Amino acid sequence: MPYKKAEQKFSGKINVCEIGVGDAAISIGGENSLPFLGTEGFKTAVGIAISDTTDEWADCFKALYGDDLKNPAALAKAAVEKSGADFLLVKLESADPNGADASVESCVATAVAVEAAIDVPLVVEGCKNAEKDAKVLEEVAKALEGKNVVLFSAVEDNYKTIGAAGGMAYGQKVSAESAVDINLAKQLNILLTQLGVKSKDIIMDVGTAAAGYGFEYVASTMDRIRLAGLGQNDESLQMPIMTNVSNEAWGVKEAVSTIEDAPEWGDQEARGIGMEVATASACVVGGSNAIIVRHPESAKTVKALVAGIIG
Amino acid sequence: MAVKGLDIFKLTPKTNCKECGFPTCMAFSMKAATGGVPVEKCPYISEESKELLSEATAPPMKTIKVGSGDTEKALGGETVLFRHEKTLVNKNLFAVELSDAMSDADVDAACATLQKINYDRIGEMMFVEIVAVRFAADAAKFAALVKKVADCGKIPMIVTTDAEVAKAAVAGAGAGAIIMGATKDNAAAMVDVAKAADAVLGVSADSIEALHDLVEEIEKMGYKNLVLNVGETSIKEAYANAVDIRTAAIKGNDRTFGYPSVVFANKLAPANTNLQIALASAFVLRYGSIIVMDEMDFNAALPLFGLRQNIFTDPQKPMRVEPKVYEFNKPTGNDPVLVTVDFALSYFVVAGEIERSKVPAYLAIPDAGGYSVLTAWAAGKFGAGVIANFIKEADVASMTTSRKLILPGKVAVLQGDLAEELPDWEVIVGPNEAMQLPKFLRDMQA
Numbered sequence: 001m002p003y004k005k006a007e008q009k010f011s012g013k014i015n016v017c018e019i020g021v022g023d024a025a026i027s028i029g030g031e032n033s034l035p036f037l038g039t040e041g042f043k044t045a046v047g048i049a050i051s052d053t054t055d056e057w058a059d060c061f062k063a064l065y066g067d068d069l070k071n072p073a074a075l076a077k078a079a080v081e082k083s084g085a086d087f088l089l090v091k092l093e094s095a096d097p098n099g100a101d102a103s104v105e106s107c108v109a110t111a112v113a114v115e116a117a118i119d120v121p122l123v124v125e126g127c128k129n130a131e132k133d134a135k136v137l138e139e140v141a142k143a144l145e146g147k148n149v150v151l152f153s154a155v156e157d158n159y160k161t162i163g164a165a166g167g168m169a170y171g172q173k174v175s176a177e178s179a180v181d182i183n184l185a186k187q188l189n190i191l192l193t194q195l196g197v198k199s200k201d202i203i204m205d206v207g208t209a210a211a212g213y214g215f216e217y218v219a220s221t222m223d224r225i226r227l228a229g230l231g232q233n234d235e236s237l238q239m240p241i242m243t244n245v246s247n248e249a250w251g252v253k254e255a256v257s258t259i260e261d262a263p264e265w266g267d268q269e270a271r272g273i274g275m276e277v278a279t280a281s282a283c284v285v286g287g288s289n290a291i292i293v294r295h296p297e298s299a300k301t302v303k304a305l306v307a308g309i310i311g
Numbered sequence: 312m313a314v315k316g317l318d319i320f321k322l323t324p325k326t327n328c329k330e331c332g333f334p335t336c337m338a339f340s341m342k343a344a345t346g347g348v349p350v351e352k353c354p355y356i357s358e359e360s361k362e363l364l365s366e367a368t369a370p371p372m373k374t375i376k377v378g379s380g381d382t383e384k385a386l387g388g389e390t391v392l393f394r395h396e397k398t399l400v401n402k403n404l405f406a407v408e409l410s411d412a413m414s415d416a417d418v419d420a421a422c423a424t425l426q427k428i429n430y431d432r433i434g435e436m437m438f439v440e441i442v443a444v445r446f447a448a449d450a451a452k453f454a455a456l457v458k459k460v461a462d463c464g465k466i467p468m469i470v471t472t473d474a475e476v477a478k479a480a481v482a483g484a485g486a487g488a489i490i491m492g493a494t495k496d497n498a499a500a501m502v503d504v505a506k507a508a509d510a511v512l513g514v515s516a517d518s519i520e521a522l523h524d525l526v527e528e529i530e531k532m533g534y535k536n537l538v539l540n541v542g543e544t545s546i547k548e549a550y551a552n553a554v555d556i557r558t559a560a561i562k563g564n565d566r567t568f569g570y571p572s573v574v575f576a577n578k579l580a581p582a583n584t585n586l587q588i589a590l591a592s593a594f595v596l597r598y599g600s601i602i603v604m605d606e607m608d609f610n611a612a613l614p615l616f617g618l619r620q621n622i623f624t625d626p627q628k629p630m631r632v633e634p635k636v637y638e639f640n641k642p643t644g645n646d647p648v649l650v651t652v653d654f655a656l657s658y659f660v661v662a663g664e665i666e667r668s669k670v671p672a673y674l675a676i677p678d679a680g681g682y683s684v685l686t687a688w689a690a691g692k693f694g695a696g697v698i699a700n701f702i703k704e705a706d707v708a709s710m711t712t713s714r715k716l717i718l719p720g721k722v723a724v725l726q727g728d729l730a731e732e733l734p735d736w737e738v739i740v741g742p743n744e745a746m747q748l749p750k751f752l753r754d755m756q757a
Contacts, residue, residue: 003523005555006563037554056667098750128746211592212432212617213663214656216624219596220395227393252659253666254613264427270584270610277585278614281592301585305593308579308586311547 008034010230014289015200017240019087019173020121021148026086028203028289029240034226035287036309044284044306047123047292048085048299049246050075052110053093053100057294058250059258060269064296072110073117080118083296084303089123089152089244090114095136096127104135111140115147123150123175123292125244134158138165145170150242153177153205156184159192167197175242177205180217182224182237189236203290204239210248210255211278222286243283246294249276269295277301285309314367316341322364324355346370346390372560372569374401375538377441377511377601378466379486384440386538386600387571392561395626401571402623403595404440405615406468406603408577411456412447418456421606422463428612433632433655437616439465439607443491446471450479458483468513468601474500481508489513489538489601491573495525502532513573515540519552526567537570538601543578546590550597557598571600578603588615595619630655631681636705637662642671647715647755648707649741649748650698652679652687660745668749670756673711677701684719695728702733715755717741 016030031042054061054069061069064082068074072090080088090111094102115122124140126133137151138161153175154162166172174197178185185206193199206225209215222241229237249255255272257265265271276298280291284306293299320340331352333339342348343364350356350364374388384404391397409421429438442460444467446453453471457480460467468489469480474497477490481504492513493501505512514529514537516522522539529537541552553572559565574594580586588611591602595618604611624630631653639662651661653676665672677697679687687693702708702716716736718725720743730738742751 001527001567003520003559003568004563004565006559006565008558008562036550098747209656210617211614212621213659214621214630215618216394216621216626217656219622220393220626223393224395251667252663254617256666265609265613267610270608271613273585274588274610275614277589278592278618281589282596282618285593285597297585301583301589304580304583304586305546305589308546308590309550309593311545 008037012230012233012235012238014229014240015238017173017200017203019123019148019150021146024119024121025148026121028242032230034230035285041310043310044288044302045086045290046299046303046306047087047089047244047290048079048083048296049089049091049125049244049292049294050079050114051091051093052102052107053091058255058268058272060272060295073113076114077117079296080120083299085120085296085299087121087123087290088114088118089125089246089292091125091127091247092136092140093127095129095132097129097132099127104139107136108139108143112143115144115149121149122147123152123242125152130155130157134161137162141166141170141172144172148172150175150203152242152244154188154192156188156191159188160195163192163195163197167192167201168195173201173203175203175205176239178207180207180209180221182221182228185221185225186234186236189239193236199235199239202239203242204237205242205244208243208245208248208279208283210245210252210275211282212254213248213252215279215282219282219286222283222288226287240289241287242290242292243280243288244292245276245279245283246292249279250294273297273301281305314344314364316344319343319350319364319368322356322360323353326355328355330354343368369566370569371564371566372557372571373535375511375536375571377404377487377489382440382464382466383487384466387569389557389561392558394622398625398627399623401600402619403599404466404601405591405607405619406441406443406601407439407607408443408445408470408575408603408605409456409460410445410447411449411453418459422459424606424608425463425465428607428609432616432620433630435620437612437620439612441466441468441489441601441603443468443470443603444480446473446476446480450476454480454483457481457488461485461488468603469510472497474504477501478504478507481510484508484510487511491515491540493525493529495521498525498529499532502529502534505536506534509536511536511538513538513540515542519555522552522556523567526570530567538573539568539570540573540575541599543575546579549574549579550593553594553598572598573601573603574599575603577605584611587611591615592618595622629681632658632676634676634678634701636707636710637674637676639665639674640669640671642673642711644710645712646671646673647713647717647752648673648675648702648711649717650675650677651719652676652682652684652693654679654681654683654687657683661748664745664748665752668752670749670752672752673707675701675705675707684721688722688725693722695725695732698725698729699732702736708735715739720744
């Protein structure tokens with residue numbers, strides 16, 4: 001018997017979400033098949049991550065960026081240039097009340113300066129303190145009105161403020177964070193839409209783990225979310241997925257240990273990139289529509305992978 | 312063709328003799344219909360019925376054994392496309408590639424790296440299982456290299472389309488070697504070589520349709536110990552083929568494609584280590600059974616072996632770490648002790664944050680049934696008694712002069728009871744979330 005392709009036909013379709021404005025705008029999502037298996041040219045966007053607090057970044061970044069590491073706007077420009085990324089994420093880590101506890105005004109100023117320094121769409125990540133992020137991301141949304149940025153991310157405890165400010169008042173995109181849990185992802189999407197945020201303005205941040213650190217939960221959560229959205233046409237799970245692997249990948253001992261800590265493991269930079277590339281690639285085939293990494297080399301590699309699979 | 316339990320039942324003697332190990336013929340038939348037990352287990356079903364049924368009830372994907380003795384591994388045998396549907400049963404294997412065109416010094420360097428990558432990760436040894444040896448020009452040198460690989464305890468993959476070269480090399484390769492392999496031009500000769508050596512035969516073709524035809528042809532020659540090359544010309548084709556072959560086998564019931572796959576990541580991304588890591592990672596998730604790299608140093612091994620260990624865990628059995636006292640950041644005998652559960656994910660998150668804090672500390676992991684903190688507490692497996700017993704039995708007091716014991720914030724309720732059970736210790740309630748640990752530990756140190 002000659003070969004006959006076993007087609008998997010799906011009734012659902014992932015929403016298209018446009019981020020950024022003008023020539024620099026990109027759209028993510030839109031597929032009606034599992035990643036890369038359809039004919040509609042599924043393409044994962046690749047973003048580069050920076051932070052306003054880089055003290056704990058591995059030494060290789062000091063060699064890469066020099067003094068720009070201390071200046072978010074300069075760092076943003078350099079990161080985009082070196083990586084060729086499709087968009088940029090800035091993490092406002094200094095806002096953390098358990099850390100530097102920077103003021104809302106100073107965080108907003110950073111976000112505005114970063115936006116002005118780059119010509120690609122912007123994603124603004126909070127400090128992961130729900131209360132502070134609500135204040136910071138609300139003001140960021142206001143200051144960057146018309147720039148169509150992504151507020152990364154709203155959680156159960158602050159979705160009302162971030163959803164209302166970002167998704168409704170100032171026309172930004174809202175990312176909904178659900179810590180590797182399909183039910184939470186669905187619930188938060190429903191809560192945001194009930195609040196009045198249009199589903200096309202919502203992006204899912206389903207969370208991640210570094211390769212080897214419980215990634216099976218990430219893989220299965222993504223598989224189940226995509227099968228629910230496509231196969232069961234579940235509209236509350238048809239938002240594009242955006243995944244920032246940079247914090248997890250560069251936070252495990254395989255990437256943190258210096259060559260002095262673990263001489264047998266070899267070059268720290270190569271290990272960090274390996275960890276980041278492996279984690280990001282697994283997310284890419286799992287269904288992330290936008291993937292965010294820290295090292296420019298990782299960004300180039302993941303872009304090459306995506307270009308290769310699309311052909 | 313799917314067979315119903317009743318169809319099998321009709322062929323049994325219906326005497327409920329229990330010789331198959333099941334209480335009734337009906338119970339046996341229902342199980343056999345799902346592939347849970349081979350029909351051969353019933354001694355009374357006629358030979359021709361058995362043949363008919365074993366074909367129909369065989370799992371959609373064959374299990375292929377590679378290597379022999381200590382190196383033996385099983386590939387394939389999967390019944391689902393996604394791990395959450397049931398579980399994935401046989402983890403993929405990793406390979407690196409050598410060639411007779413390499414200098415002796417290069418081969419030795421590659422072998423040294425191979426020997427170096429051999430470490431324990433949560434109770435599982437991590438190492439490269441297979442070494443591919445690609446034929447360039449020198450048949451004698453090639454055969455010697457294949458033998459060297461086998462002698463080093465690796466499973467050799469003989470990469471040549473020349474049947475004579477393969478035949479000479481497989482003689483020194485040991486049982487269960489892989490010959491890569493058969494093409495439309497050499498199939499008959501390669502099948503003879505593989506059959507004689509009881510080797511696994513790799514099958515390559517220019518397109519997925521041609522691959523299907525060639526596998527059918529080889530099966531007709533009577534050989535079914537196969538692995539399928541997903542293609543080496545482009546990433547697009549290799550990825551699509553890997554997915555389509557597995558989907559055809561599992562969803563399309565196409566037994567011709569019910570074999571494990573081989574992915575030459577090294578040929579898809581020549582001389583680009585990072586892109587090879589990216590590809591290997593993608594194929595761990597999407598149906599690569601043997602993934603070949605140029606080389607495998609720690610920068611590739613650490614993430615890829617970890618990822619593989621994650622993906623091939625049984626979703627019904629959470630990964631657990633060994634209950635014991637772990638050391639972080641080189642403690643010197645006067646550093647605080649943290650406590651958490653033996654659920655691998657909890658352990659890793661906590662371990663990662665302690666490492667990030669750079670504060671020397673001990674982490675005590677009692678046997679908490681492999682559950683997360685709150686689940687284990689609710690199940691009575693992570694109470695004050697369990698923790699106190701572990702601290703005493705592991706003799707933690709002799710490891711450190713510090714008497715600070717840090718509890719997960721989520722079980723703050725245990726503080727009082729634990730302080731009573733461990734009067735020598737100062738029981739401190741730690742943060743609710745692991746990510747707050749670095750600040751917590753640094754503040755405590757200050």
